Amino acid sequence: MGNHVQPPRKGDGVALNIVMLGPPGAGKGTQAERLAGRHGLPKISTGDILREAVQSGTELGLAAKVTMEAGNLVSDDVMIGIVHERLTRDDAARGFVLDGFPRTVVQATALDGMMEGRGPLVVLDISVPEEVLVRRLAARRICGRCGANAAVEWTDTCGKCGGALVTRVDDGVEVVRERLKVFLRQTKPLVDYYSRRPTFRSINGNQPPDVVSGAIESALRDACGSAAL
Numbered sequence: 297m298g299n300h301v302q303p304p305r306k307g308d309g310v311a312l313n314i315v316m317l318g319p320p321g322a323g324k325g326t327q328a329e330r331l332a333g334r335h336g337l338p339k340i341s342t343g344d345i346l347r348e349a350v351q352s353g354t355e356l357g358l359a360a361k362v363t364m365e366a367g368n369l370v371s372d373d374v375m376i377g378i379v380h381e382r383l384t385r386d387d388a389a390r391g392f393v394l395d396g397f398p399r400t401v402v403q404a405t406a407l408d409g410m411m412e413g414r415g416p417l418v419v420l421d422i423s424v425p426e427e428v429l430v431r432r433l434a435a436r437r438i439c440g441r442c443g444a445n446a447a448v449e450w451t452d453t454c455g456k457c458g459g460a461l462v463t464r465v466d467d468g469v470e471v472v473r474e475r476l477k478v479f480l481r482q483t484k485p486l487v488d489y490y491s492r493r494p495t496f497r498s499i500n501g502n503q504p505p506d507v508v509s510g511a512i513e514s515a516l517r518d519a520c521g522s523a524a525l
């Protein structure tokens with residue numbers, strides 16, 4: 297796998313292969329986007345590539361479509377195939393920021409296989425205390441004008457269109473707490489799988505977004521050496 301990906305040329309520095317982990321409400325998507333922007337890397341989120349695979353009508357895309365239309369989760373095999381396809385494109389040869397993959401240890405093991413010859417995989421886990429997440433998620437706001445999700449605590453206007461933010465009413469505290477518990481239980485094996493690696497870093501996500509971004513940059517430098525940055 298991955299043998300048609302060119303290794304980084306000498307002088308180009310090391311490829312930045314990044315996986316972002318973290319529960320809903322931790323700000324992972326926002327940080328993944330910022331991180332990708334700062335380093336000129338593609339941000340690869342599973343939602344986006346699934347949609348794209350379905351639209352493109354490839355064999356894997358069709359398999360995903362059938363599964364999702366039946367209301368089921370896309371299988372490890374299909375997810376792995378779609379991510380593998382995406383990572384072998386030119387724009388990911390110098391690295392990537394993965395958001396939403398891997399979700400399972402099976403997917404993580406497959407990703408390790410794809411990384412052969414591509415340099416180290418840096419895993420950033422955005423960590424936020426459970427009670428803070430519950431508060432954030434239960435108060436999650438959307439833009440009243442365009443419907444975009446808002447970063448919760450730091451602004452009253454939409455980052456996309458400037459519209460006023462309104463509180464979503466469907467997120468009761470108990471529902472949020474239960475959803476979070478399920479997520480944490482399901483993803484714990486994944487965190488365990490990665491957490492003893494020298495390139496794993498836990499990031500304190502209970503800070504303003506700019507401070508979190510700074511912490512991510514320090515962790516990256518620390519994890520792969522300042523030469524690449």
Ligand SMILES: [Zn+2]
Binds near residue numbers: 439442444455
């Ligand atoms: Zn808006």
